[in-house]
Amino acid sequence: MLNRWDPFAELNRLTDQLMTGRPVARVFEPPVDIVEEASAYELRAELPGFGPDEVEIEVDKGVLTISGERHREKEEEGKAYRRVERVYGRFTRSFSLPDSVDADAIAAEMKHGVLTVRLPKRPAATPKKIAVHSTEEVKSAA
Template sequence: MSALTRFNPFRSSTWDPFREIGELENRLEKYFGKPLIPGNGGKETMAIAEWAPLVDITEDAKEYLVKAELPELKKEDVKVSVEDGDLTISGERKFEKEEKGKKYHRIERSYGSFMRTFTLPEGVAAEKVNAEFKDGILTVHLPKDEKAAPKTVDVKVQ
């Protein structure tokens, strides 16, 4: 018997529970406007977080659409690949060069390498996947295979 698996865009192929806890802590800090665990005598602490671009995944009758926010990146800095049923988006956002006489008072944006991997749902035509990059938004089109499209069959009842 074959099992049906529903596509879950929130499931990444590599799950890291510590990253999940860190993301929850960051969300709560943003909501309450202060760190959950105060340090330095109650002063605001600063930490550099791992960076992962935010992604929206939608579906219509013809395709799945993945949109990733990649501000200040060039398309040369981003790689999109489909392999073994996984879509992988990777790249790197580099920190600005330090300038003499310039003081940094706060650095909240994250920098460095990132990789997001998503399991493709059944019925995606992997050989027809294409991507476009414009204004800091990466859009990946995952067309559905025509063979996998649901068909309507009229049944005559007698």
């Protein structure tokens, strides 16, 4: 499974940083682990603070896309932030699926801030013999 990288997005970020002389705000991109087992792949994404209803998963044309949005907490009157390190905003992660994945059997669950997506593999095709039949009538010798 491959992560679909957008080189132009990275180029735009680096160009902005170079032109302004200051670092560009980070984009929220949850870290992902992908594990292959004999019968399935398992993708795990760290999404602390997200509920199952705040994450969208879609499969289209062999690409699995996970997206969601982390909203900034409302600032309270009389409080001033001295440091903000958490990243907010919309995220999208896309992964090309191997042909062996059964897209109709994909399942996902969220537990303790970790999204687990199970991607079952289709059974491997096994060789089989095909009988050859004739559609011609056999004429008997007279």
